[in-house]
Amino acid sequence: MNGLNELLNIRQPDNSIDYQSAGQTLHRGVEYGFTFRPSHEWLFRFGGTNAVHRFDDFVLSTRSADEVKNVNGKDMPQAPRWIANSEATYKPGYLRGFRISLEWQRISGWYQNMGNTVRYEDKGFLGARGVSYLNLRAGYEVKGWEVFSNVMNLTDELYANAVTRGNSPSDQATFTPAAPRTLVVGIQYTFTGKNRSILREKLMYCW
8 A cells, every 4th residue: 555645643852742744655565374274173373464564755854953854765663564473272072162272472573763773672482573472272161151261471471562762862762561471260151042142241350
C-alpha cells in the first residue's frame, strides 16, 4: 500500500505527541501460515508476516536549528519486520479430553525513533533479539466440564511491548513493560441446547 498524506502520531521535540501529515509512506509485506498434523494426537502450526513500513517522503522540520529535518527512506518506529507465532498441540489418545500445547511468540527488533538511530533488540527466549517468549496451555474436558491452566511467559522473560523515543540524541526511551510469568487457572462448563447454540461459563483465577 502506498500512503499519501497519512496522519500519524509523531513525537515532538518537547516529547509530546501530535498529529502530522506523513507525506508519502510505503506498507508492503506478506503473510503466511502452515499446519501439519502427523497423527491424530499431534498438531503443529506456524504463522507469520514479513513487512516493511517506511517513510518515503516525510519532512519533520524546516527549521535549520533542528538536527533531523526529514526521515525519507527510514523505517517507521515500532514497526518490526518479522512477526511469527507457532504452536505444538498434543491430545493423547489414551486420555480423551486432555490437551496440552506450547506456543512460541516471536517479534523481531524495531527502531525506537524516526531517525532509525536506536533499535530495541533485547534478548528473549533462546537469545532471540526483540520479543521471544513461550506460553504453555493445558486442559482436561469431561461431560461439558473443563479444567484448564495457562502459563503465559513461561520462562519469565523481561521484555517490552512498546519502546519509543524522540529523535534528539539526548532523548530517553519510554518503555511499556510486558507482564512477567502469569498463571491462569479456570473452570469452564459448556451448555449445548437443542439448536446447538453454545453458552460457556468461566471461572478463572490469575496470579
